[in-house]
Amino acid sequence: MKRLSKRENWVYLVALILIAVLIIYPMIIIVQQSFLSEDQFSLQNYVNVFQNPTTYDILWNSLFVSTLSTLFALIIGSSLAWLVTRTDIKGKRWINFGVIIPFLIPSFISALSWRQLLGPVGYLNKIIMYFTNTMEPLFSIDGPAGIIFVMTVSSFSLVFMMTSTAFLNMDTSYEEAAQISGATPLQVMRDVTFPLIRPSLFSSAVLVFVANISNFGVPSILGFHESYFVLTTKIYDLLNDYTIQDSFAQASSLSMILVVIAVFGLWLQYYLTNKKSYKVISGKSTQKMTISLGKYRPLLTGIVCLLLFFISIAPILGIFVTSLTKAYGLTPTLDNLSLDNYFHILFQMPMAKRSLVNSLILATSAATIAVILGTIVSYFITKTDFKGRQVVSYIVSLPYALPGTVVALAIILAWIKPLPLINTSIYNTLWIILVAYVMYYLTLAVQSVSSTLVQMDRSLEEATRVSGANWFQNMRDVVLPLSKPGIINGWFLIFIPALSELTISILLWSSGNETISVAVFNLQEQGNMTAASALSMVLISLIVIGNQLLKYLTRRLERN
Amino acid sequence: MSFVNIRGLSKKFDLVHAVKDFTLSIEKGELVSFLGPSGCGKTTTLRMIAGFVDPTEGEIEIDEKMVVGQGINISTEERNLGMVFQSYAVWPHMTVYQNIAYPLKIKKKSKKEIKSKVEEVVKLVNLQDHIQKYPDQLSGGQQQRVALARALIMEPDVLLLDEPLSNLDAKLRDKMRNEIKSLQKRTGVTIIFVTHDQIEALSMSDRIVVMNFGEIQQVGTPTEIYATPANEFVADFIGKANLLKGTLQRSGEVTIDHTTLSIPVNQPNAALTGDNVTVCYRPEQITIEKRAETNQNQKVGKLIGHTYLGNIIEYVVQVEGVQLKVETSQPLNLSENAEVSLQLPEPIIFS
Numbered sequence: 001m002k003r004l005s006k007r008e009n010w011v012y013l014v015a016l017i018l019i020a021v022l023i024i025y026p027m028i029i030i031v032q033q034s035f036l037s038e039d040q041f042s043l044q045n046y047v048n049v050f051q052n053p054t055t056y057d058i059l060w061n062s063l064f065v066s067t068l069s070t071l072f073a074l075i076i077g078s079s080l081a082w083l084v085t086r087t088d089i090k091g092k093r094w095i096n097f098g099v100i101i102p103f104l105i106p107s108f109i110s111a112l113s114w115r116q117l118l119g120p121v122g123y124l125n126k127i128i129m130y131f132t133n134t135m136e137p138l139f140s141i142d143g144p145a146g147i148i149f150v151m152t153v154s155s156f157s158l159v160f161m162m163t164s165t166a167f168l169n170m171d172t173s174y175e176e177a178a179q180i181s182g183a184t185p186l187q188v189m190r191d192v193t194f195p196l197i198r199p200s201l202f203s204s205a206v207l208v209f210v211a212n213i214s215n216f217g218v219p220s221i222l223g224f225h226e227s228y229f230v231l232t233t234k235i236y237d238l239l240n241d242y243t244i245q246d247s248f249a250q251a252s253s254l255s256m257i258l259v260v261i262a263v264f265g266l267w268l269q270y271y272l273t274n275k276k277s278y279k280v281i282s283g284k285s286t287q288k289m290t291i292s293l294g295k296y297r298p299l300l301t302g303i304v305c306l307l308l309f310f311i312s313i314a315p316i317l318g319i320f321v322t323s324l325t326k327a328y329g330l331t332p333t334l335d336n337l338s339l340d341n342y343f344h345i346l347f348q349m350p351m352a353k354r355s356l357v358n359s360l361i362l363a364t365s366a367a368t369i370a371v372i373l374g375t376i377v378s379y380f381i382t383k384t385d386f387k388g389r390q391v392v393s394y395i396v397s398l399p400y401a402l403p404g405t406v407v408a409l410a411i412i413l414a415w416i417k418p419l420p421l422i423n424t425s426i427y428n429t430l431w432i433i434l435v436a437y438v439m440y441y442l443t444l445a446v447q448s449v450s451s452t453l454v455q456m457d458r459s460l461e462e463a464t465r466v467s468g469a470n471w472f473q474n475m476r477d478v479v480l481p482l483s484k485p486g487i488i489n490g491w492f493l494i495f496i497p498a499l500s501e502l503t504i505s506i507l508l509w510s511s512g513n514e515t516i517s518v519a520v521f522n523l524q525e526q527g528n529m530t531a532a533s534a535l536s537m538v539l540i541s542l543i544v545i546g547n548q549l550l551k552y553l554t555r556r557l558e559r560n
Numbered sequence: 561m562s563f564v565n566i567r568g569l570s571k572k573f574d575l576v577h578a579v580k581d582f583t584l585s586i587e588k589g590e591l592v593s594f595l596g597p598s599g600c601g602k603t604t605t606l607r608m609i610a611g612f613v614d615p616t617e618g619e620i621e622i623d624e625k626m627v628v629g630q631g632i633n634i635s636t637e638e639r640n641l642g643m644v645f646q647s648y649a650v651w652p653h654m655t656v657y658q659n660i661a662y663p664l665k666i667k668k669k670s671k672k673e674i675k676s677k678v679e680e681v682v683k684l685v686n687l688q689d690h691i692q693k694y695p696d697q698l699s700g701g702q703q704q705r706v707a708l709a710r711a712l713i714m715e716p717d718v719l720l721l722d723e724p725l726s727n728l729d730a731k732l733r734d735k736m737r738n739e740i741k742s743l744q745k746r747t748g749v750t751i752i753f754v755t756h757d758q759i760e761a762l763s764m765s766d767r768i769v770v771m772n773f774g775e776i777q778q779v780g781t782p783t784e785i786y787a788t789p790a791n792e793f794v795a796d797f798i799g800k801a802n803l804l805k806g807t808l809q810r811s812g813e814v815t816i817d818h819t820t821l822s823i824p825v826n827q828p829n830a831a832l833t834g835d836n837v838t839v840c841y842r843p844e845q846i847t848i849e850k851r852a853e854t855n856q857n858q859k860v861g862k863l864i865g866h867t868y869l870g871n872i873i874e875y876v877v878q879v880e881g882v883q884l885k886v887e888t889s890q891p892l893n894l895s896e897n898a899e900v901s902l903q904l905p906e907p908i909i910f911s
Contacts, residue, residue, distance in 0.1 A: 459649035462612055465636040466643040467663035481653045
C-alpha cells in the first residue's frame with residue numbers, strides 16, 4: 001500500500017510515541033542512571049561494583065548455576081526429543097504430556113514444591129528421619145545444587161520442544177545415506193544426526209541460558225536461606241536494603257552486567273538462526289525412519305516414565321498435599337486433611353484475596369492493551385513501507401529479551417517521578433505493574449499478530465480499497481476479522497504468563513497491590529507454607545484453564 | 561477525447577525503472593490487454609491506474625477526470641474502479657453474498673437496493689446457487705466469478721483484471737475467456753487486462769499493448785500484432801517465429817550471416833540497404849513437402865527432427881546452415897535426414 005492518507009499516519013504516530021514512552025525512555029534512563037553518581041556523570045558506580053569482591057562471587061554464582069542447568073536441560077531435553085521423535089519408545093503421548101507440565105508451572109512454584117519435597121523439613125527428609133530414627137535432616141535442596149536442579153527441571157521442556165521440531169523436520173534420508181555407506185548407529189549419530197540438529201541445540205541452549213540467568217524465583221526461594229546470591233537476587237536485595245545510600249545506582253550498574261549477557265544472547269540467537277546451516281533442517285521427508293530400541297525398549301520406556309513422573313507429577317503432588325494439610329509439617333494422614341486453606345485464602349486472608357483480583361485485572365488489561373497496541377505496530381511493520389519500520393520490531397522485542405529484574409528497575413527509575421499534569425507518581429500503585437507488563441509482553445502480541453498478517457495476501461486489502469473502503473473501513477471489515485487467530489493467540493500468550501509473573505512484580509508491588517506470585521512469595525517467606533501452597537494450586541489451575549481455553553479457541557478458529 | 565488517457569507514465573523503484581514513458585488512450589467499452597513477460601512493467605502500470613502505486617511521473621485521466629498527475633492524487637477508494645486479482649482476493653470470512661455486496665455496503669446503499677443489485681450481478685456470473693456459501697466451499701472458477709461480480713456490482717468506470725485466469729486449469733481458462741468477453745459485450749464496461757499469456761491476449765482483446773523492460777513495444781489489434789510485429793521482441797513473444805539475422809544487399813536480397821542462404825525480398829526498404837536486419841518467418845506460414853522438382857521459390861532442406869503435437873506437427877529443417885521450424889497439419893511420413901522442399905512466404909523484416 002503506497003498511498004497513505006493523513007488519518008492513518010496519526011494512528012501510527014500515536015503507537016510509535018507510546019513505544020517511545022513505554023520502552024525507549026526507561027531503557028535510556030537505566031543506562032543513564034548507571035553512569036550517575038551524586039548527580040554527576042561518572043564511572044564511579046561501575047568502579048564500585050567491580051572493586052567489590054562479592055560482585056565476582058555473585059557473577060560466578062550466576063554463571064555457574066545457569067551454565068550447569070543449561071547443560072543438563074540440553075542433555076535431558078534433546079535425549080527425550082530423540083526418543084520420542086525417532087524411536088519406537090512406548091507411551092509417546094504420556095511422555096509429551098509429562099514434558100509439558102513442567103513447562104506450564106512457573107519456576108518459582110516449582111522451586112517451592114521441590115523445597116517441600118526435598119527441603120530440610122521436606123517430606124523425603126521426614127520419611128528418612130522416621131525410618132532411621134534421626135533428628136537431623138539428611139540433606140537439603142537449599143543452595144546451588146538445588147537451584148541447578150530446579151532450573152534444569154523447569155527448562156528442559158523448552159529444549160525438548162525446539163529439538164523435537166528439528167528432529168521432525170529433518171530429512172531422515174541423510175541418516176539412511178550414512179547407514180548405507182556403512183556407518184554404525186553410533187557413527188550415524190555422531191557424524192550426521194548431531195551436526196544436523198546442532199543449530200537448534202545451540203539456539204535452545206542460548207534461550208535456556210538467558211532465561212536461567214534472568215530467573216529470580218528459583219535462586220531466591222532456594223538461595224536466600226543459605227545467603228547464596230546470584231545477579232537477579234542481589235539486585236533485589238540491594239533495592240530492598242535501605243541502609244545503602246546509592247542502592248539504585250549500584251543496582252543499575254549490576255543490572256548492566258545482565259543486560260550485556262542478555263544482549264549478547266540475543267545477538268547469538270539472531271546469528272545462529274540466520275546461519276546457513278539452519279536451512280538443512282527444513283527438508284521435507286515423506287517417510288520417517290523409526291529406530292527400533294529392541295530389547296532396551298521396555299527398560300528405556302520405564303526409565304523415561306519414572307523420570308518424568310518424578311520431575312513433573314511429584315512436585316505437584318507435594319504442593320497439593322501441603323495445601324490440604326492443617327499445618328505444615330504434619331504427617332498428611334486423613335485426619336489432618338481439609339479444604340480449610342483454600343477457604344482461608346479465597347475468603348478470609350485479605351492479601352490473598354486481593355492478589356487474585358489484582359492479578360486477574362493486571363493480566364486482562366495488560367493482554368488487552370498490548371494486543372491493541374501490538375496489532376497497530378504489527379500492521380505498521382508488515383504492511384506499510386515506511387523506512388526503518390523493522391527497527392520498531394527490534395525495539396519492541398528488546399524488553400522481553402532482557403531479564404525481568406532489569407525491566408522492573410528501568411520502570412521504577414522512569415516512572416518514580418510524578419507525572420506531568422496530574423502531578424502524582426504511579427509508583428506504589430497497580431498502574432506501574434501494568435505499564436511494566438505491557439512494556440515487557442508487547443513483543444508477544446506483535447509476533448503473534450504479525451505472523452497472521454504476513455500470511456494475508458495484500459490483494460485482500462487492495463480489493464477492499466478498490467471497493468471504495470477507506471483505511472479504517474478496511475481495518476474493521478477485512479484486516480481485523482482475518483487477524484483474529486493471531487489476536488486471540490497473542491492475548492492468551494500474554495494473559496497466561498502475566499497471571500504468574502514474579503520477577504517484575506516483586507520489585508514493583510506495594511501493600512495493597514500484590515499479585516498472586518508476590519502473595520505466594522511473601523507467604524512462603526513468612527513460613528506460611530499451607531496458604532502458599534493453596535494459592536499456588538489456585539494459580540496452577542488458572543494457568544491450566546487458560547491453556548485449555550486457548551487450545552479450544554484455536555481449534556474452533558481453525559475449523560472455521 | 562478518449563475515455564482513459566495515460567500520458568508519460570513512469571515509475572522508478574529504488575533500483576529499477578519499472579515503467580518508462582507509458583502513453584495510451586483507451587476508448588469506452590474497449591478491452592485492452594497489457595501483454596509481456598514477467599517484470600515488463602505491465603502489473604506496475606495496472607497498479608498505478610488502480611492507485612496502489614504512485615507514479616514517479618506522468619498522469620492518468622479517467623472519464624475526463626484527472627485521477628493522478630498535476631498535483632492531484634485521488635485515493636484508490638474514490639476512483640470508482642473494479643478489480644479482479646490474480647489470487648481473486650475473495651474475503652474468506654465473508655459469504656459470497658457479503659463479498660459481492662461489500663462495495664455497495666461501503667457506499668451506504670439501502671438493504672433493498674443492495675439485494676436487488678446483488679441478485680442481478682449474481683445472475684450475470686451464474687452464481688445463483690452459491691450466494692450463502694463461504695469461499696472455501698467454492699471451486700477456483702466459482703471464486704473467480706465472485707471476484708468478477710464484486711468488481712462489477714458498483715458499475716465501475718474501468719474494470720481492471722490482473723492475470724485473472726492464470727490460477728485456473730486449461731479447460732476452465734477457455735471457458736472463462738469466453739465468459740469475460742461476453743460480459744464485456746453485455747455490460748459495455750471498459751476493461752484493462754494484464755496477462756503474460758499470448759493466447760489470452762489474442763483471443764480476448766480489442767487491442768493489445770505489448771510491453772518489455774518497462775516500455776511499450778507495440779499497440780495494435782490482435783491481427784496487426786501477429787501479422788505485422790513492430791520488432792523482433794514482439795515477433796518472438798507472440799506466436800512462434802524463425803528469426804534469422806542477416807544483411808540487406810543492394811540486390812534486394814538478405815544474406816543470412818555465416819551461411820550461404822540468401823532470401824529475396826519483394827519490396828526492400830531502400831533505407832535499410834547495407835544494414836543488419838532480422839528476417840522473420842512464422843512456422844505455419846512455411847509450406848513443407850517431400851522433395852520434388854524445385855522451382856525458384858523453393859529451398860531444399862534436410863529433415864533433422866520433429867515433434868508431434870496432436871493437431872499439428874512441428875518439423876525442424878536444416879536449410880543451408882540454418883535451422884527452420886515448420887508447422888503443418890499434414891504428416892510427411894519421412895524419416896530423419898530425408899530431403900524436403902520448403903516454400904518460403906514473403907518475410908517480415910526488422911532493422
